[in-house]
Amino acid sequence: MSTYVLIHGGGDAGWAWHLVGVELRARGHEVVAPDLPADDASATLTDYADAVVEAVGDRTDLVVVGHSFGGFTAPLVADRLAAGLLVLVAGMIPAPGESPDDWGRNTGCGEAVRAQAARDGGRTGHEDPHVSFYHDVPRALADEALGRERAHPSPTAMREPWPLDAWPAVPTRFVLCREDRCFPPDFFRRLAAERLGIVPDEITAGHCVALSRPAALADLLESYR
Numbered sequence: 001m002s003t004y005v006l007i008h009g010g011g012d013a014g015w016a017w018h019l020v021g022v023e024l025r026a027r028g029h030e031v032v033a034p035d036l037p038a039d040d041a042s043a044t045l046t047d048y049a050d051a052v053v054e055a056v057g058d059r060t061d062l063v064v065v066g067h068s069f070g071g072f073t074a075p076l077v078a079d080r081l082a083a084g085l086l087v088l089v090a091g092m093i094p095a096p097g098e099s100p101d102d103w104g105r106n107t108g109c110g111e112a113v114r115a116q117a118a119r120d121g122g123r124t125g126h127e128d129p130h131v132s133f134y135h136d137v138p139r140a141l142a143d144e145a146l147g148r149e150r151a152h153p154s155p156t157a158m159r160e161p162w163p164l165d166a167w168p169a170v171p172t173r174f175v176l177c178r179e180d181r182c183f184p185p186d187f188f189r190r191l192a193a194e195r196l197g198i199v200p201d202e203i204t205a206g207h208c209v210a211l212s213r214p215a216a217l218a219d220l221l222e223s224y225r
Contacts, residue, residue, distance in 0.1 A: 009068025
C-alpha cells in the first residue's frame with residue numbers, strides 16, 4: 001500500500017482530486033489531498049509545501065502528484081519527504097530560482113497558447129472556463145468545481161523564486177493531456193524534454209483530467225508503481 005499525496009492547482013482545493021481519491025482508495029491506498037493556504041495572501045511556496053508535509057504526517061511509501069500550478073509545490077514536498085515517486089499531471093515545471101510570475105515568459109507558454117488558439121478556433125486560452133478548462137467534464141461537475149474556486153496562488157507565491165537549487169533526486173514522470181486547452185500538448189512535450197529530460201506519458205483528456213477521467217488517471221498513476 002502506498003500513500004498518494006495529491007496537490008491541487010491554482011484556484012482549486014483538495015476537492016479537485018476527490019474522484020481520483022475514490023479510485024486509489026479502492027485499490028487499497030491511502031490518499032492525502034490537502035487544501036493549500038489560499039486564504040493567506042502572504043503565503044509562500046514554502047508555506048504551501050509546509051501545509052502538505054503537515055498533512056502527510058508520518059505516512060511512508062509516498063507518491064507525490066502535482067497538477068498544474070501544483071508543479072511548483074510537488075517537487076518541494078517530494079524532496080523534503082524523500083518520496084519514492086514524483087508525478088506531474090499537466091504540471092508547470094519550474095527551474096531553480098524561477099518565479100511563477102516569470103515562468104510563462106521564460107518557457108514561451110504565452111506564444112504556445114496563441115499559436116494553438118489560432119489552430120483550434122480560439123478554444124485554447126478561451127476566457128470561458130467551460131471551454132478552456134472543463135470542456136470534457138460533465139457540466140454539473142464543472143459547475144460545482146467553478147463554485148469551489150479560490151483565490152490561489154497568493155501574490156507572494158507568484159513572485160517568489162522557486163527555492164530548490166536543482167530538480168529533486170526523485171524518479172519523476174509527466175502526464176500530458178492531449179486535449180489540454182490551458183497548456184498546449186506540444187508545449188509540454190518540449191518543456192518536459194528540455195527541463196526534465198523525459199518523454200511524457202499521454203492521456204486523452206483536457207486540463208482537468210482528475211474530474212473528466214479519474215479512473216484512467218488512477219490507472220496510469222498505478223502503472224508507475
